Structure formats: C-alpha cells, structure tokens
Ligand code: XLS
C-alpha cells in the first residue's frame with residue numbers, strides 16, 4: 533500500500549519554482565561552509581506528531597484525514613510504519629525519532645506492550661535497512677498514562693518507579709536493536725503540582741537514580757548512545773524540574789552525569805521558559821553540552837506549547853549560528869518536534885509542512901554561514917569587549933590585580949567614557965543577511 537503515490541521524491545528546484553512539492557532552499561548535497569547541507573542539518577522526522585496527531589483540541593473532534601487506520605490497533609501500527617517510511621523517503625530525511633507508545637499499542641499488560649514493540653521494531657528495522665534511514669533517538673513515554681499522574685522516576689509510588697525502569701530498559705534494548713545514536717529523557721511529569729506535599733530532593737535524587745541505572749544497563753548490553761535530557765519549564769507539570777538549560781545542567785553536574793548526558797533543546801520550550809532559542813543553545817554550548825535540537829516554534833502570543841513548524845528565519849539563523857559555532861550538532865540532529873495546524877488537515881500537509889521547516893532551516897544555515905564568514909558577531913563582540921585587550925582590562929583577565937589595586941586605579945580614573953552599542957544599526961545590518 534502506498535500513501536503518497538501522487539507525490540514524487542521531493543527535490544531541490546530553487547526559489548522560483550511553483551511546485552509545492554519541491555525544496556526552494558534545501559539542497560542536500562550543496563556544500564555550505566565546507567560541509568553538505570544534509571550533514572549540517574541532520575534532519576529527523578518525529579513519529580508522534582507525524583503519525584499520531586489527529587487535530588483534535590480541548591474544544592473539538594479530530595480534523596486530520598489519515599488513511600492508515602486499520603481494523604485493529606496492531607494493523608494501524610503496521611500501516612503507520614509503511615506510511616512513515618514513505619514520508620521519510622519522499623523528504624530525503626536521514627533520521628527519525630519516536631516514543632515507545634507512538635509505534636505500538638500498549639495492549640492489556642506491560643508484557644503485551646513489549647511483545648507489540650518487538651513486532652513493530654522488527655518491521656522498522658527492515659524499513660531502515662531498505663531506505664538507509666537511521667534512528668536519531670528514541671525515548672519512553674512516561675507521562676501520558678494515568679499511572680504517571682504523580683511522576684515517573686519522581687513518583688511517590690515505588691511501583692511506578694519500577695514500571696518506568698522497565699520501559700527505559702526496553703527503550704535501551706530497542707535503541708541497541710536499531711542502532712540509535714542518542715537516547716532522550718524528557719520528564720513530562722517529573723515536576724510537582726504543590727510543594728505542600730512534595731519532597732523535591734527525594735524526587736530529584738530518584739530521577740538521577742534511574743538515569744544511572746540507564747547508563748549502567750547501556751554498558752551492560754554494550755550499547756552507548758549519547759544520553760540527552762530535554763528541558764521544559766511547564767506543561768504538563770506546573771513546575772518541571774528540568775526548567776531550562778541552566779537548571780538542567782545544574783542537575784547534570786550535581787549528580788555527576790556530565791560524561792554521559794548532554795541536552796536536547798527545543799525552541800518552543802525555550803520561549804516558554806522566557807528565553808530565546810539561541811540563548812538556550814548558547815548556555816549549552818558554554819557547558820559543552822549541546823546535544824541535539826527539537827526544531828519547532830511557539831506562538832509568543834500564546835502561553836502554551838504549540839509545536840509549530842519552524843518558519844521564522846530570524847530564529848533559525850541564530851540557532852544555526854550557534855550550531856556552527858559549536859562545530860556541528862552530530863551525533864545529534866534537527867528533529868522536527870512540530871505538528872501541522874488543525875486546519876492543515878490533508879495528508880499532503882505532512883509533506884508540505886516538513887518542506888517548509890526544512891527550507892527555513894536551510895535558509896538559516898546559509899545566513900548563519902555568511903554571518904560567520906564575515907565575522908559579523910565576532911567583530912561586534914571583539915569591539916564591544918575591547919577594553920579588556922590592554923591596560924587595566926588585560927590585567928583583570930590575567931588575574932594580576934586585586935581589590936586594592938583596582939580601587940587605586942578607579943580613584944584616578946573615575947571619569948568613565950562609555951561607547952554606544954548602536955544596537956539598532958546592528959539589528960538592521962543583521963536583517964541584510966536574512967533576506
Ligand atoms: C513535549 C516534548 C516531548 C519530548 C520527547 O513537550 O517536547 O515530545 O521531545 O518526549
């Protein structure tokens with residue numbers, strides 16, 4: 533069965549094409565800054581938003597037309613695998629990501645769930661071999677089922693901790709089976725509703741316990757994916773422990789997880805935390821912890837996680853600049869944790885939305901490469917901090933001064949002249965790189 537028979541493989545046709553099913557900016561083999569675009573971008577398609585969203589919202593029924601529903605949950609799951617790999621192939625993406633519950637029905641018991649996962653991952657493995665696609669990361673969904681009401685590893689109920697551990701064990705076995713390059717933890721329910729009945733230290737100690745077990749089990753089965761922790765400030769928990777990059781890095785350091793864990797940063801989560809995406813990438817880069825990104829965008833007029841396809845080239849440019857400065861993102865990638873709007877309900881929208889996202893990141897990459905080549909930010913920053921290049925500034929950086937000598941210096945140099953930042957001009961010049 534084919535689901536997108538009427539669409540050919542999507543090719544680069546340039547910005548003047550009027551073919552909707554063509555890339556206008558993403559040209560996979562074009563070399564930018566010494567590397568093919570596809571190797572800079574390492575695009576991944578997210579199974580959940582692509583295959584399991586139906587367009588329903590708290591006010592209305594599903595809107596999305598999807599032709600892969602079968603007579604049983606297992607039949608639907610198998611049809612989805614077919615359709616998913618058709619989408620990946622048509623788009624020419626090389627990677628994908630999934631939660632355990634996205635790919636297989638949970639059945640009536642954990643045992644049945646695991647059997648279903650075995651059957652579906654056999655099928656996925658075949659498809660991967662057939663198409664040459666790779667697993668960027670998988671993860672265990674430990675937030676949707678009612679049992680995770682009070683958390684997974686942070687739950688007050690030890691049976692829930694054990695259940696979560698079983699899912700992680702299975703997730704790592706699947707990661708090994710499919711040669712996953714990364715393994716993600718997003719603590720959807722690892723947070724709290726009220727501090728009145730919560731022992732924060734107890735709960736975060738337990739989260740770290742589960743992570744250590746995961747590292748040990750990976751070693752035991754001879755599979756060492758890059759572990760990634762994904763911050764998000766709120767939703768679904770009122771307060772999530774992994775609020776943002778800095779908070780999550782403090783956790784990673786506190787529990788000595790630096791050697792095994794980096795961050796998976798999502799654009800929409802950054803803005804929910806009151807940061808820009810580039811801020812979060814910059815923080816991670818500073819800690820050598822920029823692992824992978826979830827590419828999407830939020831709506832700044834709304835206070836929730838809308839997971840829209842990324843089309844804001846200002847944001848993709850600044851994100852790609854951080855990635856270039858990081859020396860790339862591998863073994864991470866750019867995963868489209870993005871869903872089509874309720875009104876984009878046709879099957880074809882799944883392809884069109886990804887084309888829009890891939891083109892927007894391609895434009896971001898090209899603009900970021902030009903900015904880097906011209907030393908745009910480098911020169912700006914060099915000039916802005918130039919007072920540290922000589923004189924008292926150089927002495928401060930060389931740790932040659934103390935409070936007494938600085939005080940002596942300040943007493944003689946208290947008529948301070950500040951330079952203007954000309955920030956408005958900087959922003960206008962940056963615009964020249966975007967369009
Ligand atoms: C939800 C998260 C989730 C993670 C993986 O907001 O983005 O989808 O990426 O569990």
Ligand code: CA
Nearest residue numbers: 762798826869
């Ligand atoms: Ca995400």
Ligand code: CA
Nearest residue numbers: 798800837839
């Ligand atoms: Ca999100």
